[in-house]
Structure formats: C-alpha cells, structure tokens
Amino acid sequence: MRLKRFWERHILLLAFLLPCLVMGVYFIVRGVWPFGNSSVLTVDMGQQYIDFYSYYRQTLLGHPGQLFYAFNNALGGDMFGTWAYYLASPFNLVLLLFPKTMLDLAVAVMTLLKYGAAGLTMAYYLRRRGWRSLWPATFGFAYALSGWMVANQLNLMWFDGAVFLPLVLDGVERLIEERRPFRFIFWLTVAIVSNYYMGYMICLFVVGYFFWAASARKRAWKLRVKEFLRFAGASLLAGAASAVLLLPTLFQLTQSKGTYTIKTIHWKFEYQPWKMLGKFFAGSFNFDQMPNGQPNVFVGSLVVIAFVLYFVLGKIRWQERLTALVWTGILALSLMFEPLDLLWHGMQFPVWYNYRFSFVVCAWLILLAARALRFLPDGINVWQLALSLAVVLALCGMVWLNVDQFPYLSDQQVLTTFLFSVAAIVLLSVRADQRKWTPLLFMVLILGESTSNMALSLNQISYVSHSDYHTYTEALREGVDKLNVTTPDRIGKTVLRTKNDAMQVGYWGTDQFSSLFEPSVPQFFGNIGQSAGDNFAAYTNGTVITDALLDIRYWLTPRTDVIATSESPFLPPLSPRPDLQRETHRGQTRWLTGYENDNALGLGFAASDQILKTKLIDGMPVTNQEMIMAALTDRDYQTLFDKIDLAKPAIKGGTWSAGIVSKKKIASTTTVTYTFEATSSDPYYLKIGSDFTDNLVSLTQNGVAVPIYDTFRDSELLNITPGEIGKKQTLVFTLNKDTANFSSVVLYRLDQSKVTADLATLKQSPWRIDDSGARHLSGTVSITKKNQVLMTTVPTSPGWHVTVDGQAVTPHKVLGLFMALELSRGTHRISMTYTPPYLWVGLVVTVIALLLILLWWWLTPRGRHSRGAIRPE
Secondary structure: OHHHHHHHHOHHHHHHHHHHHHHHHHHHHOOEOOOOOEOOOOOHHHHHHHHHHHHHHHHHOOOHHHHOEEOOOOOOEEOHHHHHHHHOOHHHHHHHHOOHHHHHHHHHHHHHHHHHHHHHHHHHHHHHOOOOOOHHHHHHHHHHOOHHHHHOOOOHHHHHHHHHHHHHHHHHHHHHHHOOOHHHHHHHHHHHHHOHHHHHHHHHHHHHHHHHHHHOOOOOHHHHHHHHHHHHHHHHHHHHHOHHHHHHHHHHHHHOHHHHOOOOOOOOEOOOHHHHHHHHOOOOOOHHHOOOOOOOOOOOHHHHHHHHHHOOOOOOOHHHHHHHHHHHHHHHHHOOEHHHHHHHOOOOOOOOOOOOOHHHHHHHHHHHHHHHHHOOOOOOOHHHHHHHHHHHHHHHHHHHHOHHHOOOOOHHHHHHHHHHHHHHHHHHHHOOOOOOOHHHHHHHHHHHHHHHHHHHHHOOOOOOOHHHHHHHHHHHHHHHHHHOOOOOOEEEEOEOOOOOHHHHHOOOOOOEEOOOOOOHHHHHHHHOOOEEEOOEEEOOOOOHHHHHHOOEEEEEEEOOOOOOOOOOOOOOEOOOOHHHHHOEEEEEOOOEEEEEOOOOOOOEEEEEHHHHHOOOOOOOHHHHHHHHHHHHHOOOOOOOEEEEOOOOOEEEOEEEEOOEEEEOOOOOOOEEEEEEEOOOOOOEEEEEOHHHOOOOEEEEEOOEEEOOOOOOOOOEEEEOOOOOOOOEEEEEEEEOOOEEEOOOOEEEEEOHHHHHHHHHHHOOOEOEEEEEOOOEEEEEEEEOOOOEEEEEEEEOOOOEEEEEOOEEEOOEEEOOOEEEEEEOOEEEEEEEEEOOOOHHHHHHHHHHHHHHHHHHHHOOOOOOOOOOOOOOO
16 A cells, blocks of 8 residues: 555656556566567668667767768768658666666667656656546556557657657647647657657647647637637747757658659548557557558557547537547548548658557557546446447457457457456446546556557567677678778678668768668669669669779678588678779778778879760769760760670579570479589679569579679679689579579670779879868869869769869769769869758758747746636737
8 A cells, every 4th residue: 555655656756667667567578688589670670770870979979060961871871861760869877877788778778768768758747637646657657658659669869749749739738728839849849859650640639639629718809819829829939849850850851752742642541441440459469560550559448439429518618529520530531542641751652550540549549548447437337338338349350350360469369358348337337436446457457458559569570689699790890990091982791780880880881771861872883783763872883983983991791711600690681792903902800801092093083074074874884884984084985894795594493485494384393504604703794674673683603692682773884703714604694583684694704804994093183182081071183184073972062162272162973973073173172061951041041030039938927827727809
C-alpha cells in the first residue's frame, strides 16, 4: 500500500520508467549487447541512421563545419537539411556520452529514453486534464507502446513527434483556457525543430484538435473568433521561430526530395477500408508491413471500447462530440484515401513505412478514450455494456472469419485480443474509483496487452548482430587510419556494409543513402556505370578512368591471405578489383590492404573547355567515359574500350530466345556460361543491363564469386580483369529468378596505354589545395593554354561562394553535376566556401519572430487573467 501511494505521488516518474523498464527487459531477453550479440539495428536504422549518428558525434566533437557541408556525403553535399531531418533531436546528445565503439549501445539507450519520454508527456497531459492516481501512467504506457511506436522503433528520429505532441496539445489547452499562447508556441517550435517532418504532421493535427478543444467550452462567438486568431497567430510565430532551420531545409528539399513530389492525385481508396480493422489486434505488424502495409494504430482493447463509448455519453456536450466525430472521420479517411494521405506526407508517397502520421491517430484514440472514462467513474451501465460487447464481437468476429486476409495475424492473436477485450469490459462493468485497487487493475490490463503487442510485433523482425556491426566498423576504421591520409582526396573500398560507411568512420568517400539526396548525383553515377537510385549512390564498379576522374586516390580491399579464414570479420564484398594490386602499396592492417592510385587527378585540374559542352547519354557508361576523356583533353573522340567477342553461351537448365533465358520447369538450377581469353594485361569489364538488379542473377569467374550489387537502375561495368594472360576465363551466371535478359551483356577491354597518356596530360596542371575543411577549399592552379577551365569534381550547389583571385565568380555546371571555372592563362587562387542557402534569411526571420513573441509576452499583464479561468473580454 505504501508503495502504491509512493508511485501515485510520483506518477510522472512512473509513467517514464514503465516503458523504459518493459522495453529494457525485452532488449535483454533479445540479447541486445552487452547482454548478448544482438542490437536494435535493423533496416534503415542499421543501414543509414547509425552512420548519421556517428557523423553527429564527429561534428559536435571536433568538426563543426560538417553541420553545413560534408565531403563524406557521396562526393560532397549539403548536410544542413540532413541534420534537420535526422539529427536535430535533443535526445541525440546521449550519443556524446558513449565512445564511438559503443554507438549501437547508445542507440539502444536513446530508444529506451524516447519510449519513456512518450509515456511521460502523455501522462503529463492527462494529469493536467485532471487525472490522478495511476491513470496517467496507464494511458501513458498505452501511448508509449502503441502500434505506431513499436512499428517505427527503427525510425528513431520520428519518435520526437510522438514525444512532443502531448505537450503541444497541452499548450493548445492553455491557450484556450488561460489565453496564454507561450507554452504552445514553445513546444510547437521544439517539435518542428526536432524533426520538421513530424512537426508538419503535428501542425495539421493541431488544427483539428483546436476546434475540438474549443467546442468543449461554451463561448460567445466573439470570444471564439479571438481564440482562433490567437491560435493562428501563435502557430505562425512558432513556424517563424523555426525559420533558421526550416528555410534552408525547404530549399534543400526543392533540390532533392521535393523533386519527387506527386503531381497527379488519384481520388481513390488505397485499400479496402475494412482491412484496417486488423490493426487493432495485438501483434499486427511484421516485416512485410514495412514496405506496403496498413496504418499501425494499435492502442489496446480498453482504449478502443472507451473511444466508442465517448460518442454516446450524454454528459459530454453534443457540440464537442459532433466536432470529434467530424475530425475522427477526417483522420479515418486520411488513413486510406489517397489525396488526404498525400497531404499528411507533404504530397509525397512514403518509400516504405506508410501512414507515418498515424501516431496522431493513436494519440487521438487515447485522448477521447480517457475523456470518456472521466465521465464513467462508477463504470458502465447495462446498455453501455451491451454496446461494448457488440463492438468487440463484431470486430473480433469480422477479423476471425477473414483472418486469411490479414497475413500478419493468426487465430491465436485474434483470440488474445478478444480475451483482453472481455477483461476490459468486465473491469469497466465493476469499476468504482473509490476502491483503491481499481486503477491498478486497469494498469495491469493495459500493461499486459500493450506488452503482448510489442513482443509479438518485434519478435518478427531480425536485427544486425553487434559483432557484425562492430567488427566491420573497427576493421574499416583501422584501415582508414593506416592510410594516413593528409590531403583532400577520396578513399574507395571493395567492401561495403552501408552506403554511409564514410560518415560512420569519417573520411572523404563516394557513397550516400539519404532522403535528402540530390538526384543529380545518382544520375551521374548511373551514367558512368555505378549503382544508383532515387535516394542513393554507390561507387560499386569503378574503372581506371572514373577512379582517376573522381580523385579516388586511396583504396582499401580485404587481404587475400586472411579473408577466407574462419577468424575473418564481417566484410561484405562489394566488387572485385584485381587491378588494385598493380597500384602503390600503402600498408595493411590485420584485415585490409591499402593502395594508392597514382592516376588520381585531385579534386581539380586544368582541362579543355570542351567539357562545358559535353552531355552524357543515359544507359551508355562506356561511351560516356570515352566522351569525357576526349572533351577534357581536347582531342577527337576515340575508342578507349575495345569490344571483345564472347563465345556463344552454354545454357544449362534453361532455354535461349533472342537473348532471353528462361528457366525450365524441371530444372533445379539454370546457368548461362561464357568463356574468353585475355590477350593483354589491360583491365577487362563486363557490361550488364539494368534488369540484372535485385539479385536477378549471381556470377562467378573461374569458380570465384563476382559480386553484383543488389540494387541499381542503369547499366553496370563489372571488373573481371584476369589474373593471367592467355588463361581461359569462365563466367557462369546463375538465374535466381525465372527469366533474365542477356542481350545487354558485353565484354570490353580498356586500352590502358591510351588512358594513361590522357591522364598524364591532365595531371600537368593540378589544383594545388593548401587549405581545406568541411565547407571550404582554397588553392592555386596554373593555366598554360587558351580555352581551359579548372575542372573540379566538387558537386555544384547554390550554397557555394567561389572566388578567383579574390573576385566572386559563378561556376559552370558540367556533366550535370560538377563545378568548372573558365580561367585565363596564368596562376590563379581559387577559393570556395559553402553556406546553406537562406540560412541568414532564416536567422533574421527567427530573430524577428522571437522579438514578436517577447513583445506579446511583455504586453500581456501578468495580473490580467486568473489562472484557469476566463473573464469576458
């Protein structure tokens, strides 16, 4: 009894600790490190966000310029928008408390803290609405472990929206009740700044919430108009106060993600509405629901029943219930009707993780349920009992009879939810708040069902092991350290865990995966035969030409003498580069060997201005590389890649028709075998078509696997340089699917002597960079001929301010991506500094907004309002 009273007095602490404790126990049971070899890294958390978190630590602990720009963002790119979307959460400061070798543990701790914070803020909101005893923590737990929270545990940056939403709603209540807008302005600003994407959704939701909250109070129309104007003004000021972050980010979106905005809206339902019913059952989530599933709105049986009862309680004003019904209808339509769904997502269909705004729906269900239960302190009557039973039987019966339509549910899950629903009805029937143990029984019910949903859902997801993440990251870090790079040059590698490895370890790389990735970079990568997509680029199959052009001066590749041993760390192969062994040896670690590419051209060099006129051709990587070299050296176009005839392929277990191989029904394996002989030591490249993506085929050369990256959209060039001249080479493709089109498979031999001569010409006048940082480059270049430019491989961006000998100039955009400067003969000093566009404009708007907020506060006499009461105006 004494313990119960303690927690009732410290209910907010309990609301925070309960989700932390339950999730912490679950992590321990699942063996999350250091309690096992698992982690919380899965899907994008393991492939993207964990690397951004490492970049976050690097930025705050020594490289502040990376806040604006970073050369470990592919070939270099804006980072302010990335920071705003992924890294502005105040919870990320936790990352600074852990060493870089324990980053996955830091993410687990941060995950627990956000679960707890969500429970805390919801409990705070409810306590402000008059709830006492254990009730705030009970509903807080239901919110913290709601279906949306559990399903999006891997999208940790979105959790901030759920954490701050109750505080924003409490601010709305204070604005209406006390006519004080300042808490609302503050928390809405915090929500927008911590994650503008979730903040945008909160802004939409708050509009409907305001009208509902206003309808709960009887007001004269004049007062209602003033309330709305006060609300609108406060909302605008919150947005303006966020402008220093929003304006640069919005501009960056127009250069990246905004280019994919949907322009044609289909006025249709995205799925049969009744199928959303399955999402109210425990465990209604699995991996297949990530790319294409219904909204995750699980909140527990008690909440669903109380939510329904809300609309039939006569003690609640009919105006309030009508407003709630209208807003509920809009939210429900948003979960299934394409135009409204697009509106909530900023007019863009999500790539995976559909209905990302459904956290506001979970909150809405809980708020109305709690509101209803406030009017039922002595439980439900007979007809309310009948209605509750009817709802439960109808819901469970519908899903039970059509369980095959819900692939994420089983009969056992339906039965589990039914039993919890019956228990909820029983407790509602006997509820009497004057009995001290009543709130505890309801808490046990919520804890049991929400925990069941969490465990059933998360048990269906696999995670990256701690050892795979840790050993790879440390092996790569040791390799980069061994290279001892002191110049502004890029590093390539033949292994890859994620496309953000360069951010994880902290070096100038080539790859990137981000929602704010400029499409011009993947476009260029595809044009030169590299793997690329809408939000990523990966330098998977470089040639001698592209290595030199992109200034990939250093390389890391697994040691051939130890990589096959049982002690080898997790080093996923990316591409075979047998030609690297011809480069200058830079040392080795236990797992990796470093090389230096003597052909690298640096970040800039003098070249012919013919490059200004060069246009790349989609789907022709060989021709594009030949055109680039011709333009840079100011010579006529000539063939550098000689086409080599492949012997007619041998087909086993399949049929060949016009280049298309189809698997025979009776065949267990279908293979396509090519052979050739190398007549020189020049590099050999095999071109494959874009339809070989998504693991359509696997490839071996003389029995050794040749990695083909799993995702690309353009033709690729695979390096298959033989180790010996004159030895027969056997290439075996194995079909992983029923058919494959081999008509695009072509073998090329690169004329090394011609390429080396061209590169030697381009190396004569390099841009000698003597001052470099995350957002600035400065150095000299000597122009010795007419009609020359400084050709750089620094991506063009409106944020770059470029000067030549102290005079501002506007660079040209070449090859659809890079900056080039027309220069006269002589030696010139070139300086480049990057500042995110609209940063200063945003700062001015923010300062003005803060001054207006301060003025509003100053002009509001403290004694004008009685706390919690409204006086006629």
